[in-house]
Amino acid sequence: MTTPVPDSVPNAVPxxxxxxxxxxxxxxxxxxxxxxxxxxxxxxxxxxxxxxCWFAIYVFVFLPRGGVG
Amino acid sequence: MKSERDILRTELQWTLAVGAAAGVVSLAILWASLAHLINPPSNFETIDPAALHLSDEFTESNLGTRVEADGEVVTRIVATQFAFAPSCVLVPADRPVTMRLTSPDVIHGVLVTGTNVNTMIVPGYVSQVRATFRTTGDLLMPCHEYCGIGHSQMWAVVQVVPAERFKPDAQGRAACEKR
Structure with a gap:
């Protein structure tokens, strides 16, 4: 007795x-x-x-201190 | 793997980004300079550093604060290793003050805390800064340029007082109040 071979064989090749x-x-x-x-x-x-950081110091520290020259 | 072309494009993109950032900062500085007239103090005036004591302006008796004939408030300070002379200057609040500084020995630097006053003091030159002090009180004025072993001990005080407490004498001189 032989085992029937299915039509589609799962890809057994690794x-x-x-x-x-x-x-x-x-x-x-x-x-x-x-x-x-x-x-x-x-x-x-x-x-x-x-x-x-640069702009924060520029706007909140440098400008409020006013001009020098 | 990135190709040479991809890498070049990435570098160009980053160059543009950094260029834009530098441009924004430059515009802000330009705006402060033109719209608010905030500029680095610049004054080109020479003086013989070896003969300050013989000069008309920076002799010991002429140092400190003085109201000139035209009403201008001028402080004259000599920065020397390792002290300022005088160690305290009295100035009025909310009134333009001209600070004139020079050095007989080495390069010093000065800033007044809480203000934008900040300049180098180079032997042979007179540094000048015009400022208006808005807050009253004792403002620390340290030397900020390393000038020798006693640099950390070199500091002075700018004593800002309300206009009604600023009372110069008959010669126009005003000195710090006793503390």
Whole structure:
């Protein structure tokens, strides 16, 4: 007695496992794809904070003290 | 992986952002200068630093506050290692005051706390700052340019009093009240 073979066989072939080197490269590529956005966010936040502090001192401290010459 | 073109575009975007920030700050400074007339004190006037005691203006007897013949209030101060002479100057509130400072030895700097008075004092030159003091009280005036081992002990006081308490003598001189 033979086992009937179904019309569609589930994909029994396992996906090829990438080598550790290729896996690292893929991770690096993923990270570098996101890097500019992260750098923009970090440097943008730093510069925005600096500008806010500068303007706060300018408006609330420097201008009220009045002119010198 | 980002291409060279992407990196260049990112750098240009950031350059524009930083350029815009610097532009906004520059406009604010320009606005203060033109609309509020707030400018760095600038005065080009030379003097012999080795002969201050022989000069007409910065002799010891002429230091301190004096109301000139035209009514202008002028303070004359010599900054020297490691003290200001005099150590206290009396000025009236809500009235323009001209501060004139010079040094016989090394570079000093001065600021008056709570005000925008801030200038360097360079031997050979007379620094001049015009200001109007709005609040009364004793304002600390430290040396803010490192001038030697006693720098941290070098400070003076600007005593701002209401106009009715500012009473110069017959020669127009006014000195700090006893404290």
């Amino acid at each position: 996906k090829p496992v990438p080598s550790p080197e290729r896996w690292e490269e893929a991770r690096l590529a993923d990270a570098l794809r996101e890097t500019p956005r992260g750098a923009f966010a970090l440097s943008g936040a730093a510069v925005a904070l600096l500008l806010m």
